[in-house]
Amino acid sequence: MYMYKELVIPQRTIMTPGPAEAEPRVLRIMGAPILGQYDPNFLQIMDETMELTRYIFQTENHQAFPVDGTARAGIEAVISSIIEPNDKVYIPIFGRFGHLMTELSRRAGGDVYTTEIEWGKTYEFEDLKNEIIKVNPKVVAVVHGETSTGRMQSLEELGKFCRENDILLVVDAVATLTGTEFKTDDWNIDAVITGTQKCLSVPTGMAPLTYNERVEKILSERKKIEQGLQIDSYNDRMISSNYLDLSQIQEYWSPTRLNHHTESTSMLYALREGLRIIKEEGLEARIARHALNEKALVAGIEAMGLHIFGDKVNKLPTVTCVYVPEGIKEDEIRKRMIEDFGVEIAAAFGSLSGKIWRIGSMGYSSRKENILKVLSALETSLIRNGAIVNRGEALQAALDVYEEKR
Amino acid sequence: MYMYKELVIPQRTIMTPGPAEAEPRVLRIMGAPILGQYDPNFLQIMDETMELTRYIFQTENHQAFPVDGTARAGIEAVISSIIEPNDKVYIPIFGRFGHLMTELSRRAGGDVYTTEIEWGKTYEFEDLKNEIIKVNPKVVAVVHGETSTGRMQSLEELGKFCRENDILLVVDAVATLTGTEFKTDDWNIDAVITGTQKCLSVPTGMAPLTYNERVEKILSERKKIEQGLQIDSYNDRMISSNYLDLSQIQEYWSPTRLNHHTESTSMLYALREGLRIIKEEGLEARIARHALNEKALVAGIEAMGLHIFGDKVNKLPTVTCVYVPEGIKEDEIRKRMIEDFGVEIAAAFGSLSGKIWRIGSMGYSSRKENILKVLSALETSLIRNGAIVNRGEALQAALDVYEEKR
Structure with a gap:
């Protein structure tokens, strides 16, 4: 009578640019029972999550919380809450996700100016500076790690320049946060967004973000409490989305506890636990671990005789792009x-x-x-499909890295 | 050194209008490992979820899938995808969530006409009909179950009238779906949204919805694929949100698998499993169970000497509103x-x-x-705080219902 059986999920080794495998301890906590959204225990979890979110972003910002949606929900929340119709925006594109920021900024009504460089490259600061001087934007929005090309844009000089010129800098750090260095305050970044499903190793579905008082000022000017909670609220600069309206969401994450939505209970357990585990490992150790495994992966791939795409100097440490050998169907x-x-x-x-x-x-x-498993699977599959590779070299090279022999 | 310990979640008996307790089998599946979004196993889960979503909505609509966000994300997705600037919308308000639909419709640029009646009442069809004739809207948006007042609006005549007059009917069934009868197709409803955290007993964070070809037609006219995926896509009627753009999301839930976002992996496991369990129980049996427990709850409350708010005729079966006795601080x-x-x-x-x-x-x-626990806790707490109640009657009355003695 019933066509569907209980779900059976196979065990995978996931080596994509997201979703990554979730921490087993994070998955375990998702089985915990539901708490009401105003249960004191749940409110404590919210407060702890804010504190831990500040830690991963390396910030003293007060505002640091997740939006209930996938990473792009967080990016859209920030962009559509900051950018008003006809605001000038500059977006330097170097892959797919720069296009996404452009798309979101245009949907928000922004007057968006873009540059695009060949996929596989990143920008020199001087070039960014010249464009910014030319455009004179209110906002610069940029991707830190482009998973589409495996490239990482350096941000430090850009942040300093934007701050000096009173331009807001918004960064998509979905692919990088906690996998490589990211310093929100030291780099003068005004708003930054990440996703749960990449280096945080929490399942997809939340977008932790943080922003400073410069952004809060805009939000306070655009704030409109929804009419079900405050009948006479009016603001002709109100944000076009209610669900992604940070001026309201930040009040839900404040002692006011504005009843904007019902927080994703199990996902918040998962996020809080994932962040706790990051703090337990320590950001520095975590970043070093990512670097070591990347080094072993790259060594293995090159020892196999394959070639890494793009320059090493701007390589995204969390994504390694590899040329498909000639004659092989990827x-x-x-x-x-x-x-x-x-x-x-x-x-x-x-x-x-x-x-x-x-x-x-x-x-x-x-x-x-x-790392050893993906190298083994790749080498074996390539040989099986007729590619010429250096047999048996990849795993030895990777082990050499782990044993500090190279 | 580390300020945070592993999360400990207390066991609660949750008798609020949401989030409800999650099914233990649903919670268990959330601990399953992550699958990539294009893993064949994951795609199968997506397809099964669509099929099961059609079942709970009692519809033959092709489009039936969740939006990754809390219930209001789904409502906003439908409203902002259907309503364009200056579209005429009529919203009959009878509680907080009618105001939310109004808010969302206004943020979408709609020319929104509302009526509001005293909280605790619902609309007669004739009154709705007269307003609709007066306003002549493109869309009527209405809440089915108002958790704020514990009232349920009947929809069948309204649906028939709207269809006959080529008006789109959008319904918020967040509080009712699978807890009481809801027939999308038979009632001529064009788009309907629910949430996971109420009668589905899946954690908060997804908004299953369905809509028919009349809505699909509007979406196809407003469709714009994001520029990271299709560089030359342009549409001056495009939806203002990207994240909640149903014209793109429906392509992610189609064989095209448009790479719009990374689906919330663990939440989708949970939803698919929650829906399977609903199908296993059967909608009819599930609705009868909700009715029986409501009857026992109401019998217990009245036996205690407390009074139920509102008319019985339009009572929402899933939410029971009870007057706070005089002199008691709620x-x-x-x-x-x-x-x-x-x-x-x-x-x-x-x-x-x-x-x-x-x-x-x-x-x-x-x-x-x-039901027995909430009655016991309520009676004991009232007595403890000095209220006069009929001692020991509530649980007997509830048991009478279960034993078919009343």
């Missing part, structure tokens, strides 16, 4: 890797589609056994 | 109930604040042991 390799080994790596977007694979090493997925 | 009773018994009931909003309690009996929370 999707057949991925299919074999998942079917025979349960190992998942990612295809590419747009102009890079079919040319490179993207291998993630993020959060809980960034560990020795996963 | 918050002190709730505080005692949660601290001494671990039982949570809810306060009221707006004009009803301090005057009534709202007791939910939704989903997994709608079961005999919970």
